[in-house]
Amino acid sequence: MTDWSRFLPLSNRPRDADGEVTRNWARPASGLLLSLANLLDARPEALRRETLRPAVSVDAAVRELLTLRRWSGWQRFAARVGAQEMPSAEVAALDPDRLASALREAAMQLSTARARCSVREFGEILVAALDLGTALDVDLGVDPFASGAVALDLAVRAPVPRRSVLTARTLVATDSEWQVGSGPALPATASSIVLFLAGRGGVPPHVDEA
Structure with missing residues (x-):
């Protein structure tokens, strides 16, 4: 390989320079989720825009991201093999004007001292942020x-x-x-x-x- x-x-x-950040990406993940929440607060009309994926709106992409943040490992696997629906029923039921606050809540959970986030999980957040930033012509300032x-x-x-x-x-x-x-x-x-x-x-x- x-x-x-x-x-x-x-x-x-x-x-010793990168050991901590490569093990736990909770802090930068929290920052990106907060940036996305602030973006939706400032531009709620953006939810109707299309992302880089055809027929996938910003609203749908945000719900997908929120679902991934709430799911366990086995739920993610079930979704990959088609045994779990995306987004989850709980997230699908959220009113559009609640999405920004839901992102902010997810950001707060990752800001605690015990929060953990793998590079793969952080990658899901980063890719979503880059996708939405490109769709809305906004630079979210990724490190x-x-x-x-x-x-x-x-x-x-x-x-x-x-x-x-x-x-x-x-x-x-x-x-x-x-x-x-x-x-x-x-x-x-x-x-x-x-x-x-x-x-x-x-x-x-x-x-x-x-």
Whole structure:
């Protein structure tokens, strides 16, 4: 199996510099959920907009994210095999004007001292934030190290078509200090790379490096 970690500078950091954040992503996850809540409070009409996924509205994407935050591991697995409906009945019943406060409640739960959030769970929040931010033309200010960690996690789990791109090209984040893949460099924004790896977009468009 390809050692994808060698394509990211994250593996070269001192162990004490990133040990805590790579084990628990609760704090940045809480911040992103709060940013999304504030965005919906400021622009409630945005719920009717379409996301990067055809026929999936911002409203539906937010409900999906809230469902994932409330589900256990086995419920997530059941959803993947079609044995569990998405969103959950509880989240589906929420009035649209309650979605922002529900995101804020989820953010508060992740802000406690005992809260835990894996990089995969954080990736779900990050991808949703990038998706919604792109749909609404809003920059939510994602930390470069966070986007790189999620890119690495997505890369090692990517299906064959996306993995073949990573074998042929090195996706270089022009606005962050990380890259993933092998082969000739393809400079692109960090957000476009993460969205591609998450299946929310095509091969990232080439951008000029600063």
